[in-house]
Amino acid sequence: MKEIKKVLIANRGVPAVRVMNTCRDKRIKTVAIYSTPDRLAYHVFLADEAVHIGEAPPHDSYLNMEKIINTALEKKCDAIHPGWGFLAENPNFAEMVEDAGLIWIGPPPRVIRLMGDKIKAKKIAQRANVPAIPALLKVKSVDDILEWMKEEEIEFPIMIKAAAGGGGKGMVRVENKEELSIAFEKAKSEAKKSFGDDTLLVEKYIKGGRHIEVQVCADKHGHIVHLYERECTIQRRNQKILEEAPSPSIDEDLRQEICFTAVRLMREIGYYSAGTVEFLLDPQTKRFYFLEVNTRLQVEHGVTELITGLDIVSLMFDIAEGKELPFNQDDIYPNRHAIEVRINAEDPKTFNPSFGTITRLEIPQGPGIRVASGVYEGADVPPYYDSLIMLVMSAGADRNEAIRVMDRALSRGLRVEGVKTIAPLLLSIIRHPEFIAGNFSTRFIEEHFQELLAMFKEKTADDEVLKIAQYVAEISVLGPQNWM
């Protein structure tokens, strides 16, 4: 396999910037692509070259497969890295990349396709002796569901999911029999709209479930290791906003079991590159169930890098070049606790997207902090794409220390003006006693939302001084006022 000297990064924002940083370390030239509103975006300036790829709508730009591949060829790139999101888990694109003679920095297209089908993935998991949530695959009607529940002695609530789904779309929790038929229709139509495929599956709902995933790395020579697990239980609307490693929910025995189960599954499917196996942990029974495989670099990979000292993106490049993994499982020895929060440009109370210009940006710094930003001061946050603008990570000797460092980062270091971010919510979460105690489920935010809101700090001296400055500005222009 040939050496990668130049790579096209088929992404924008935080993932593009993340990949480019490693490329710089590895002396690999980078080609950025950008849509019209991203002309002055951060990833464009960080790259060695940048190519306009199309108009704002993703289908015209970051999802425009032919154009991206042609650009890579024109720019004489050796490879394409998809980042996460956009085309990262699109098997057709991966195939097209390889067919064009370029290196696809990711797992085999075949595996992407296989794992993209939830029903197939579940079957493979069963075959590999990986426990899966009791489920009815390929549901045709409400009656099917009721019959299945009777046979398997399953009680409400249950989950209806799109077979082709992900990201919380086409996913409905059903609390009782009365809701079932409406929920079924809703899931079906959402699945159709989001994935063009209305195949549904039904699962038992695991109460108080925790979301734990295992980072796996495998080379093309059959070597496969895990880089331990991450806890991603804190979610809002089924989307992760805070991740940490190691998981505070499991003990050492369970950790070993989950991690080796993940490795077993990945070996079974012939995986290479970096990937993740997601599990749901039932805290009552301490049983864990297979959810899905993420066949890509994940947003939260940084916490694993912080606890292991590895650069997963760098490993992806090496694996793609055909190199062997430079270590064995025994060499991986996590010795830190790390937390990541996602700074989304959203109203922290309503989660409505907040777009506009970042008029002021102060980035947290100091011991134990790592920041991956997709923006700079003065940058625009356009309304067309994901609201993630920055990842803030903290690391410490143990969980409490990591929380303290994160508290510093969010309460003293980070300052974003011009757009709203969910930083106040994140700060409330890490200060919440139940979070600190490790007592949480995927419903933590909904269950504690009012308390979390009440913890928002009303005023900061810096904000208050800006109000005073606004007064000074107004009266400086307008002169003494009548009301004075």
Added chain:
Amino acid sequence: MGYVFVKPGMSPKEIVQKVRDLPGVCLVSVGMRDAGQSDYKNRLRMYDLKTLAPYYNEMGLFAAECHGGARWHVGIMNRRESPFEEIKLLRELMPNVLLQTLIRETNMWGYRPYPKNIIEYVVERVDIDVWRCFSFLNDVRNMRTVAEVVMKKGKLFEPAISYTVAPWFDTKYYLKVVDEIIDLCGGTDEIVLCIKDMAGVGTVTSVTELIDAIKQKYPDLVINYHRHITDGLAMPVLLAAAKAGAKIIDVEEDTLVRFYGHSPILGVEALFREHGIPVNLDRKLAEKAVEKVREWIRDYEWAESPFKGFDHMVTRHKMPGGAFPSSFEQAEKGGFLHLMPYILQVMSLYNQIVKYFDVTPGSQITWVTCSGIVNRYAKEKGEEGVKHVIKLLKKFVEEKNQDLSAMEPEEQEELLQLFRQAPGDFKNLILGHYGKLPIGWPDDWVYKSAFGNEWEQKIKERKETSPLESIPDEDLDALKNQLENELGRPSSEEEFILYLMHPKDAIDFIKFREKYGDAPLVLPTKVWREVLKKPGDKVEFEYEGKPYCIELVSIGTESDGVVHVVLKVNNKARVFEVKTPRAKKEEVRKATKPNEVGAPISGTVWRIGNPQRGTLKVGDIVHKGEEIANLESMKMENPVLAPFDAQIVEICVKLNQMVEEGQLLFVLQPLENVKETNIPKIENLPH
């Protein structure tokens, strides 16, 4: 502690005893309240006044008057400071000093009676040590609720008698008021009695006689004399009061003294000392406080009265010191400052017809009523008209002894119209809504004049009870909901109290502070008012214990009513957007008044005038029903007709201009001499 002899936390009884035990007299400094109210339109800011606190803390004052009166209302309306912030700050800076408020019985810190449950709710929650409470009617019944709540929470109640000099208010009358007060308060051991000479008209003889009479009847009663200085005779009267037995005297820093406030603290101390009356005062510290005032008082020159100098005529019109500056302010804003001498003359006649005390809210009622009469005559008949009505009133009051039948028929007719346009508050006053008038209701003709044919009915409705009994309680929860709806968030207790006192102004205040934060507290007065003028100008301040600096870099040029200002905030440049009023002024002028003609629809003005007489111009006479313009809209013609016979004063649009519905087209002057006049709107404003 030297001179400090009373402190917050002492019981009223203890405080009263400490004053009785003093060999001589002690002082109340009104520097933080009435001084500002009397000569600086209540604009003296916490930012500056707080510099006096360290001296007050050790000076040995009886109390610092720093709260109440109109300071509350002007605070939220103009200075944008909350009275709660002020108390909190002063408690920190001068923990030794009793903080004193001035409260207007049921009218509290507003201008109309509040219901009993609001009075209780508010008084319970305001952290003040000395509650000076007066009634502009000397209707002691109205003080009951304030007295009860204050005494129950262990604070010192200081009932005041409103004092003036007039034949019908003799010593006997005042003694009766004192009796009622002592009765209300259950004796003399837990109160201080204030004689509130709010216009400053007491003479050496009258005040000596009054205090003498009170002391004979109530030898243990501690008396505080409060006297304004406008007549120029204040200090000898203060001395006489002290000699007669007053133990507490109101003063202010010499450097604050102008013409409508109080006597200078150092001067009073020196005068008393010379006359062998010991004053409990650390004079050195008092001198320093006086010096301190010089550092900032020049920043308030703009707030001083345009009429400078003493004026002994105050003994006739009796406008209280505290009412002068705001009256001038309103006259200036209303464009009738030149009529002030006439208004004062009418006041001196009016207060012989309707007898009460010119102090809030009475002073507003007097002011609005009398300035309204003068303005109405001025608008209708010019200055001659004003002179005419003064002559009429003089004849009625001074020559005919207010005997209506002794006047000529047409003069009677005119007098019977005198109060027809009087403000609602005047009508409420004579209907007893504020309480009983001190020496009885006005003559029947006043009711005929105010109410016309309904006058007998109105007299029947007149109330003899205190507003405490007649005003129903309000639903506090509902009011709180109203406030929170308005704010869109939960309100604090303090915000709610501000709202209870002055609903509209409180909301303006709260919104101002939401937008501009603590600007009113941290900015020096020069910057607060005039701000930064040229690039490089900067303001430095401390906020929450850290230094800040705001520096002007540049002010951009205006574009579409928006100016961009670049400021450095702690060395970091930032751009601020400022909307100018021109943005608003460029808005379409709308027809709002009866003499303005607006566009009936949106369209194009394709003709000004009509085919018969051609184009119209300013000065032309038009007749009712005549077409004066035509608008085209959606290919339809829409004539605009003259509403009455009139002369064109202004044509506000050009030919072929696009106009929107309601947009001003013409300003007309009616041809017949319509009595439609624009009397400036005078509202109850702070006195």
